[in-house]
Amino acid sequence: MEVASWASSDAVRRSMQGNRSRDTSPELAVRRLLHAAGLRYRVNIRPLKSLRRTADVVFTKRKIAVFIDGCFWHGCPDHYVIPKTNVHYWSPKIETNLARDADTSAQLREAGWTVLRFWEHQPPADVAELVIAEVRTTRPAHS
Numbered sequence: 001m002e003v004a005s006w007a008s009s010d011a012v013r014r015s016m017q018g019n020r021s022r023d024t025s026p027e028l029a030v031r032r033l034l035h036a037a038g039l040r041y042r043v044n045i046r047p048l049k050s051l052r053r054t055a056d057v058v059f060t061k062r063k064i065a066v067f068i069d070g071c072f073w074h075g076c077p078d079h080y081v082i083p084k085t086n087v088h089y090w091s092p093k094i095e096t097n098l099a100r101d102a103d104t105s106a107q108l109r110e111a112g113w114t115v116l117r118f119w120e121h122q123p124p125a126d127v128a129e130l131v132i133a134e135v136r137t138t139r140p141a142h143s
Contacts, residue, residue, distance in 0.1 A: 026120040026127075027056050027068050033128035039135055048111055053104045057131070061140040063113045066131055067104075070120050073097055079121060114138060 022044045034041060034057065042058040047065045055065035071079035075094045083090045105115045116134060118127045 022054075022056070024068070024070070024120065026122075026124060029124035030066075030068060030118075030127045030131070031057060033124055034131060037128070037132050039132065047108055047113055051104065051107055053100070059135055059138075062135060062138045063111075063141040064116065064131075064134060064138060065108055065113050066116045066118070067101075068118050068120060068127065069101070074101060074119075076119050076121070078119070112141065 031041075031043070039059070042060055044054050044056065045058050046053065047055050047058050047060075047063070056068050057066035058064070059066075069076070073094070074080075075098050080094070082094075101117070105117065108115050114134060116131060118130075
């Protein structure tokens with residue numbers, strides 16, 4: 001028995017399957033700037049082992065988790081446009097992503113983490129500047 005695809009066409013399916021979940025262009029651009037500033041960090045790890053969610057950039061000693069969210073997948077208020085096909089699939093999917101993002105941020109903050117969220121469309125230099133400022137002003141957490 002063949003299961004119906006969530007994609008509206010084979011071309012859409014191939015396009016969506018080609019989307020990266022990590023090491024996206026915006027992430028790489030920000031990471032290059034952070035590294036050039038002398039910062040060292042972990043990439044794509046769970047800030048909390050008990051939470052099955054990963055952050056894009058993590059400063060473990062300072063308990064700072066950085067997320068660079070894609071405009072489509074995370075429902076950017078400036079750029080997200082509801083797809084014209086498969087609305088019954090995409091609307092709940094993006095709503096679930098938004099709820100998961102909010103829950104992730106809340107759980108991390110409750111555990112003493114600083115959560116920094118950025119959109120993929122924000123200039124990497126601006127994002128890096130804000131991250132660098134936060135890292136340099138946050139004391140290392142005591143274990």
